[in-house]
Amino acid sequence: MSAHTCPNGHVSGEADYCDTCGAKILPGDAPSLAGTPAAPVTPAAKGEECPHCGTPRGGSARFCEDCGYDHTTGKMPQLTEAPPEPDGPAGEWTATLFADAAYFALNEAEGVTFPAGSGERTVTLTPPQVRIGRSSTSKGTSPEIDLADSDPGASHNHALLTLNVDGQWLVTDLGSTNGTYLNDEDQPLTAGQSRALKDGDQVHVGVWTTLTLHAP
DSSP, rough: OEEEETEEEEEEESSSSSSTTOOOOOTOOOEEOOTTOOOOOOOOOOBBTTTTTTTTTTOOOOOOOOOOOOOTTTTOOOOSSSSOOOSSSOOOEEEEEOOOHHHHHHHHHOOOOOOOTTHHHHHHHHOSSSEEOOOOOOBBBBSSSETTOTTTTTTTTTEEEOOOTTOOOEEOOOOSSSSSEETTTTSSSOOEEEEEEETTOOEEEEETTTEEOOOO
């Protein structure tokens, strides 16, 4: 009895359909001698795995689709540029305070001696507001920039620095006695009036205090 080999390599005693797997035996398929073992079916080769993350390699693709491993060079990709900084504030504004002799001379305050050699100090402007004035227990004032021991001409609630929704600092006079001046302007801000500030602007309060604004 003749035997036939099906397309999957099985030896079949039937000439039309394989009696092992049921595959159709096409005319012209070479007959096999009965008892001849069928050729083993070679399983499909398993795809190469990424040595870095174990993800199967897609054919001969150079880079791993999961982690980016380079199958050609055997290396992981490296960033050539630093990632961009996340959106948000670029930094903090600061203000340098000092006793300004030029501003004091313009005030012509009689009976008050200018504090020579008093130095300067820098403060950080912490949003949303920084109050300038003189602390007082009896009046309940505790400004962030306290001039109680450094400028007798500052009011208890002298001026207010405010960071608006656009990220810009504003200065507002709070009805001070001696006024709040901006840069070289001759007229002080009126009570409640606000002005936008930029890097390098100077705010003058009291009889000799000048604050110079510094952007980040």
